Amino acid sequence: MNAAPQPCSHQSPQFRVLCDHQIEKLYQATLACMERTGLNVLSPQARDLLAEAGANVDGARVRMPPHIIHRAVDAAPQSFQLWGRPVGDARKQDERCSIEVSSPELGQSIADAVHFGPGPTCTYFVDPQTGERRRSRRGDPGLAALVCDALDNLDYVMGLALIDDVTPELSPVYEFADMVVNTAKPVMPWAYSVDNVADIHQIALALAGDEETLRQRPFLALFATFQSPLQHTREELDNVLWAAERGLPVVYLGGGTAGSTAPITGAGALVITLAGMLSGLAIMQLKSPGARVCVGAAPQPMDLRTARPTYGGPEMSLYTAALSDVCRYLRLPFMGTAGASEAKLVDQQAAVESAVQVLLSGLSGSTLVHDVGFLDCADIGSLEMLVMNDEIIAMTRRIVRGIEINDDTLMLDLIDKVGPGGHFLAERETAERCRQEIWTPTLMDRAPWEAWVAAGAGTMTDRIRTRLQSILRTHQAPPLPDGVEDRISDILRSAESRYRRSAV
Numbered sequence: 001m002n003a004a005p006q007p008c009s010h011q012s013p014q015f016r017v018l019c020d021h022q023i024e025k026l027y028q029a030t031l032a033c034m035e036r037t038g039l040n041v042l043s044p045q046a047r048d049l050l051a052e053a054g055a056n057v058d059g060a061r062v063r064m065p066p067h068i069i070h071r072a073v074d075a076a077p078q079s080f081q082l083w084g085r086p087v088g089d090a091r092k093q094d095e096r097c098s099i100e101v102s103s104p105e106l107g108q109s110i111a112d113a114v115h116f117g118p119g120p121t122c123t124y125f126v127d128p129q130t131g132e133r134r135r136s137r138r139g140d141p142g143l144a145a146l147v148c149d150a151l152d153n154l155d156y157v158m159g160l161a162l163i164d165d166v167t168p169e170l171s172p173v174y175e176f177a178d179m180v181v182n183t184a185k186p187v188m189p190w191a192y193s194v195d196n197v198a199d200i201h202q203i204a205l206a207l208a209g210d211e212e213t214l215r216q217r218p219f220l221a222l223f224a225t226f227q228s229p230l231q232h233t234r235e236e237l238d239n240v241l242w243a244a245e246r247g248l249p250v251v252y253l254g255g256g257t258a259g260s261t262a263p264i265t266g267a268g269a270l271v272i273t274l275a276g277m278l279s280g281l282a283i284m285q286l287k288s289p290g291a292r293v294c295v296g297a298a299p300q301p302m303d304l305r306t307a308r309p310t311y312g313g314p315e316m317s318l319y320t321a322a323l324s325d326v327c328r329y330l331r332l333p334f335m336g337t338a339g340a341s342e343a344k345l346v347d348q349q350a351a352v353e354s355a356v357q358v359l360l361s362g363l364s365g366s367t368l369v370h371d372v373g374f375l376d377c378a379d380i381g382s383l384e385m386l387v388m389n390d391e392i393i394a395m396t397r398r399i400v401r402g403i404e405i406n407d408d409t410l411m412l413d414l415i416d417k418v419g420p421g422g423h424f425l426a427e428r429e430t431a432e433r434c435r436q437e438i439w440t441p442t443l444m445d446r447a448p449w450e451a452w453v454a455a456g457a458g459t460m461t462d463r464i465r466t467r468l469q470s471i472l473r474t475h476q477a478p479p480l481p482d483g484v485e486d487r488i489s490d491i492l493r494s495a496e497s498r499y500r501r502s503a504v
Contacts, residue, residue: 015360099156101115119372160381170196350385
């Protein structure tokens with residue numbers, strides 16, 4: 001006899017790559033890799049922490065017994081908050097901008113758990129006025145932040161540019177300063193050095209008002225990366241340990257290229273990536289138990305014709321969704337990748353690759369999803385890509401929300417009232433629920449042919465460009481607290497003085 005179905009009125013559609021048995025086998029294989037092969041840990045501070053915890057340290061090579069990883073997973077928070085940045089002299093943090101960085105358990109609803117944002121460090125940028133591909137420069141991260149601030153479905157901000165017209169060692173600090181003045185949404189800076197992290201922290205303190213407020217209601221998370229295969233650099237570890245010790249959340253992400261910096265098989269690439277994620281998590285938890293950390297990955301396949309990593313291939317979405325499965329199993333927040341393309345322009349290829357990635361990321365429940373806006377294998381940042389992906393994310397969120405089944409939504413009384421051959425257009429329930437039930441696009445055209453022609457026969461590309469120019473022309477950055485702009489300038493001048501150069 002079949003068991004009675006459990007009551008459930010609302011189930012999010014979900015995409016799983018791995019079953020529980022596969023997850024456990026992958027996790028155990030990763031633990032074996034970390035204990036047998038080990039990783040290069042190039043930070044003396046991190047090696048000392050691991051040695052004290054019982055790891056086998058042989059020069060830079062560190063082999064970690066499973067208990068270190070188990071304890072780190074247990075110590076890491078399953079959830080933490082990123083707040084909107086303080087606005088105006090009252091330093092009010094708009095809770096509508098805040099996001100919950102949380103790992104829903106397998107089987108739980110993921111409808112509100114996935115948050116999208118751009119990526120960092122693109123060498124080139126598509127000029128929003130001329131359309132030319134040019135070197136990224138100061139001001140581009142501010143434009144990315146302003147556009148994200150205006151778009152409803154971009155939840156946090158990264159710079160989308162690697163600016164090179166400032167003192168090179170201070171590029172991440174200038175980038176953060178550009179971003180925070182142009183958005184109220186959470187910001188994810190990166191850093192070359194502990195000095196960079198300290199400067200970024202000082203800017204954040206100027207906005208928060210004091211260290212305790214920043215610790216309790218952080219509006220930034222430091223973004224850092226590990227290297228594949230199986231290596232943590234000194235600079236990145238020292239950066240995240242400094243941040244974690246001061247209560248700043250950290251996103252720690254990496255991922256090899258299958259066939260070059262990772263094994264050619266998907267399973268082997270997942271082992272390499274998961275080992276980097278979990279060993280980095282363990283180092284931070286040893287330094288600051290309970291540190292707020294979101295692990296992440298951007299594992300890609302190798303293009304067989306060029307040996308170049310490919311950002312647009314289906315394998316990246318597959319690998320990322322599999323790692324999302326593992327992290328939900330371990331109850332760890334996870335950052336994935338979507339909204340990126342190998343295309344050189346915002347064209348049909350960019351739309352196809354972005355749509356597949358965003359949909360699968362939404363359905364797999366990745367907590368944070370970055371790299372929205374990338375073109376040409378993460379080498380070009382595009383504001384038009386942000387605008388297009390905002391629409392794709394909105395569609396995805398409607399799908400992930402699913403269909404609610406209960407006595408109210410079944411509408412049997414209304415069906416009985418209208419009866420066979422009637423229509424529901426004039427019914428009160430239709431008017432009350434239509435905007436909630438039926439998603440309406442902002443960019444995509446649904447008009448009949450004659451109306452489309454009469455309106456100018458604009459293409460999707462035309463509408464994207466019009467929307468972008470409207471944002472850049474009309475959207476206002478949220479106000480800063482009084483005196484903060486001057487304080488940021490002082491911090492930048494002080495940072496410049498370390499390199500004996502004039503402030504930019």
